[in-house]
Amino acid sequence: MPNTLIETRDLVKKYGDKAAVNHVSFDVNGGEVFGFLGPNGAGKTTTLKMIVGLLQPTSGAVKVAGYDVQAQPMRAKAASGYVPDTPNLYAKLTGRELLRFVGDLYGLDRSQVARRIDELLRMFDLAAAADDTIDSYSHGMQQKTSLAAALMHDPKVLVLDEPTVGLDPKSARLIKDILRQLAERGAAVMLSTHILEIAERMCDRIGIINKGELIAVGSMDELRALAETSQASLEDIFLGLTGGAEAAEIAEILK
Secondary structure: OEEEEEEEEEEEEEEEEEEEEEEEEEEEOOOOEEEEEEOOOHHHHHHHHHOOOOOOEEEEEEEEEOOOOOOOOHHHHOOOOEEEEOOOOOOEEEEHHHHHHHHHOOOHHHHHHHHHHHHHHHOOOOHHHHHHHHHHHHHHHHHHHHHHHHOOOOOOEEEEEEOOOOOHHHHHHHHHHHHHHHOOOOOEEEEEEHHHHHHHHHHHHHEEEEEOOEEEEEEEHHHHHOOOOOOHHHHHHHHHOOOOHHHHHHHHHOO
């Protein structure tokens, strides 16, 4: 039996008459990396924010690690970590101070906090800058600090919005390796990305959302079966399902 750690059921988010997310349902299991793809404005970030409790659904339900995000928000949030697309960190804290602050928020034991901070600083190659203020960090360092903060309490569920945007190849590879290790330890990792090669290489299953509606969910083999082809890349499948194939053909002609 799969260990389902993220459940969305008939999830709807409306702004006025416009449905940004329209009756979306899917599961993410422990031990897998789940990619969440879609064109700009498709509803990816809105869905992720409802999963981590930053947005309230218009209707429908979300469970994280078995806890209803609306009815049991503290328990659900304690079981999850979130990394937004743009890190919004306390600029005048040092990296070490930020991680200590996050550990205190989650009620971790002080000795556990110190040990966990040292582990994460080493893991993300941040030890040398640990006592510098965050406003002196590069974008890549801030992105890694944001991920380290999300991992302070060793969450069962990790949700990431465009985690590799703006990173150099070494940092991007480090984050991909860490996400895979977390999944192998039993966590559910859900990430959105526009970089389809990353999704194809590292995700066990992929969900594709377009105009607020979930139009496909499955492994690469299952998505190829849906697209009625055995050789297509994720890019081909994505463009075919979201109506981007025509634009791709025009771009090819213009080359």
